[in-house]
Amino acid sequence: xxxxxxxxxxxxxxxxxxxxxxxxxxxxxxxxxxxxxxxxxxxxxxxxxxxxxxxxxxxxxxxxxxxxxxxxxxxxxxxxxxxxxxxxxxxxxxxxxxxxxxxxxxxxxxxxxxx
Amino acid sequence: xxxxxxxxxxxxxxxxxxxxxxxxxxxxxxxxxxxxxxxxxxxxxxxxxxxxxxxxxxxxxxxxxxxxxxxxxxxxxxxxxxxxxxxxxxxxxxxxxxxxxxxxxxxxxxxxx
Numbered sequence: 001x002x003x004x005x006x007x008x009x010x011x012x013x014x015x016x017x018x019x020x021x022x023x024x025x026x027x028x029x030x031x032x033x034x035x036x037x038x039x040x041x042x043x044x045x046x047x048x049x050x051x052x053x054x055x056x057x058x059x060x061x062x063x064x065x066x067x068x069x070x071x072x073x074x075x076x077x078x079x080x081x082x083x084x085x086x087x088x089x090x091x092x093x094x095x096x097x098x099x100x101x102x103x104x105x106x107x108x109x110x111x112x113x114x115x
Numbered sequence: 116x117x118x119x120x121x122x123x124x125x126x127x128x129x130x131x132x133x134x135x136x137x138x139x140x141x142x143x144x145x146x147x148x149x150x151x152x153x154x155x156x157x158x159x160x161x162x163x164x165x166x167x168x169x170x171x172x173x174x175x176x177x178x179x180x181x182x183x184x185x186x187x188x189x190x191x192x193x194x195x196x197x198x199x200x201x202x203x204x205x206x207x208x209x210x211x212x213x214x215x216x217x218x219x220x221x222x223x224x225x226x227x228x
Contacts (some may be wrong), residue, residue: 009155032214043119043205043219044158051214090157094213100165101146101209102173103217105157 002027002093006106014114015083021076021109023091032094033074034103035065039087047089050074061085086113116141121206121220128196128227136191136223138206146209147189148173148217149181151202158205164189165211196227 007022025031032051036044048059055067065076074091091106119140128134138147145166150158160173162181170181178200180192189208193200203224207217 004157006157034216041222043221044207044217045219046216049214049216096213099213100163100171101211101213101215101217102148102160102163105159107155107157 002031002095002104004091004093004104004106006089006091006109008109009107010110010112012112012114013081016080018079019077019081019085019111021089021091021111023074023076023106025072025074025091025093027072027093027095029095032096033065033067034092034094035059035063035074035076036090036092036105037087038090038108044090047076081111081113083113083115085111087111118142119206119208119218119220121204121223123223124221125224126226128193128225130197130227132196133192133194134196134225135193136204136206136225138189138191138208138220139187140189140206140208140218141187142208142218143186144208144218145186145211147183148207148209149179149189149191150205150207151175151200152205152222153202161191161204196225198227201225201227 035047050067058064092103148163149161164183167186206220209217
């Protein structure tokens with residue numbers, strides 16, 4: 001079975017500051033890794049994903065995440081945040097095989113960007 | 116394309132009442148999922164379906180039933196609502212490839228008093 005731990009439930013930062021949201025996972029098989037974002041009163045949207053290849057993946061709005069197999073981590077970073085990045089962020093893993101696309105989600109990290 | 120839609124958006128039930136939540140997708144996806152979201156617990160899978168006419172239990176299935184009579188629709192039923200089922204419910208759909216993203220609906224906020 002897989003599990004995902006997001007190490008911070010809330011992260012407050014000031015606008016234009018860098019941010020890191022931490023995610024660790026455990027799995028006995030190779031996994032695909034995802035970050036989803038949920039803006040207030042909306043459903044989740046895919047932010048970025050790691051499937052294979054380069055361990056650094058980027059989103060179109062400046063976020064990046066690095067897959068670290070030895071530390072079983074997939075931390076999300078942004079060098080300079082905007083007010084509009086205020087949202088809840090979820091890390092998720094997919095174990096493949098006969099999992100039928102099922103994702104295991106972390107508990108979520110609420111990012112609040114202050115002016 | 117509307118993507119994934121959910122009805123209703125909000126609902127208040129009394130303990131013991133029943134209701135059905137409807138999820139519809141127009142992306143011809145085979146897989147569909149029902150999650151519940153509770154503060155500090157992330158999203159937990161209730162039931163899922165890998166195709167028309169099929170359903171399977173997820174992580175927290177007790178107290179819920181589902182049906183997938185048509186490929187585009189996935190219904191979640193509560194036969195006898197309990198206060199512990201107060202939550203936000205999300206439906207999602209995806210293709211058969213695990214590397215593809217899940218597409219989420221806007222959610223249904225359910226309160227059971």
